[in-house]
Amino acid sequence: MTEQIASPTISARSLSRYFGNRVAVREINLELKHGEILGLLGPNGAGKTTIMRMLTGNLAPSAGCVEICGIDLLDKPRDAKACIGYLPEIPPLYRELTVNEYLQFAARLHRLSNAEIQFALDRVIHRCGLDDAGKRLIGSLSKGYQQRVGIAQAIIHDPGVIILDEPTVGLDPNQIREIRTLIRELGTERSVILSTHLLPEVESICDRVQIMHKGSTVLSDSLNNLKQKGISLEETFMQFTMDTENPKSSSSP
Template structure:
């Protein structure tokens, strides 16, 4: 995803109250074409409420939402035509056949009748439903019903796809398949999904926003998120034929060397001086048999807890 890619979704200062409870407090975010954005938060953080507002199924008390340049409040029909939404409870009719349901969804989206059959075939192929068209939805597994839910959301080829907890209640095999589908959709459309699963963010999202008590408290790429809280940069160096420790410590730029095993070393260095290239060049010259460097990173679970406990970005 390029930073110059068009913005397909923009939300500004969204507020939503339920009675006296301010569930969403000043949420602003953007989504670009070709991006998968993860809305990460604990249960009750406000993820579903935020996605419902972005999808146009729940009005904010205040704030503005634009979908591909159309204001969702002022021009709801044009804005919603650009959206595909899958709520946490998959919106399917259990007693309908897959083909009948998807054609029904296409008609609801006001697709021209001449386009529906081609769109049906393409959507079934993309969601691996080619052999399921004549089957009753209620007889299929949760994983297949989730695929059908995604299929109804993309059959009209929307620019923005909104997924609320898309892998909840699925088994590991189904989770793997749905995540692969989301990654594929992210290369074609803009995708925003909510999750409380940190490994989901790491495996499929280009960027994450952390929602905590109705506020966005952190936003960055998943790679940068893993660097959050590291006091000093560094990397893991593997040398199959390592030298004595003092020889590594003497390399310019190295501030600290910790031996983790017979062949692995944690190298810490200053923010403005990375000795990685020099170490690899020296290893090649002296026959230390170096393997690729692995940057240090925090466990996502630790990062999440640190961010939500401090409440700071």
């Protein structure tokens, strides 16, 4: 991937989140440039989803700040949110609406004008391979198609930052390949953050990787660097997240 010198599209500094006494995320720094795909890795409960919820304004951070395309998320949530497309772990779909109705609603929520909506709708429907599903009810679609509709709603307003929480979970191998191709395409012109459990997924589509464990970053590096050093992602992952012999690091306030 070509390195671009540009201001970061997303930057989070010393982001923390406590749930009562429990620390979910501790002092996370995260920065992403235009045209980069960041893979957020970590075992279950490492805080990946919490970070994504904070980056998209669904959860207020206990400390730290988030800037999206240079706009502070906490100061001007409306302007900042307009630059984000977010696909949560469970795609947020209205089963009673058709794909077209749902995507039109998503476009309107993002303040697209009527003229833009038709154009944007054609574009995402084609892009996400939903050409023959437009008039079908979302509730009647298969899991793979529902996931595509979820991605379509995240990119309909052409956001600078796309945040995908486990986008390939529950899909068959062909669908996984299609979605990965789509993410790679999206990553050439935007910033993408994606969380996953699958190491090969990170190796095949991401430029950078950030490994989380118990709410803290344990590794943040570009995949090229890792390759040059001859470190395998799997070994690194195991090494950082399997430290059961080290009880000191268990989360305590």
